Amino acid sequence: MSAEHSTEKRILMAMRKTLGKIIRDLTPSDSAVQYPLSDDTVEDVKKCFDLIAARERELAQQAGLNVQDRPHFIDEERTTNIVSMQGLKKRAD
Template sequence: MNDETAKEREIMLVMRKLLTTIVREVTPEHKSLRHPLSEQTIQDIRACLGLITAREKELADDAGRTAQERPYFVDEPPATKVVSIAEIAKPKQDEEK
């Protein structure tokens, strides 16, 4: 990954985190209370988050990574199984004739 792509990925991450934090902070705890954002602002935030997600996916695809990267616990089984060379069975050769 080149420096330009890494920087863009970092910008997308910060923007996504900022937008979601703002929404979380202005959302009232009680459902009966009205939030201070207009419906248009909510739609604009959703559009921005959609564009950020789409660009993050493009960057991940270009870098050969999955867009669904997520943290995992060390005791969590890996998504793929690693096989050592010693475990690979040698192909059976035709017995001598």
């Protein structure tokens, strides 16, 4: 990944984290309190998150990363089985 893409990736991560923190700080803990942002502003923030995610996917694809990869826990049950090809013999037909 080039230095330019690395910087862009860091900027996108910072923007995503900052937007998330702002939303968490503005979200009232008491349901009786009115939400301080208008519906239009909430939609704009959602669009920003969508744009950030789309660009992060583009950068990952350009870097040759599989964008379907998800983090896995060590103790998570595997959904695939690895079969060794070593020791298999070619069949004579």
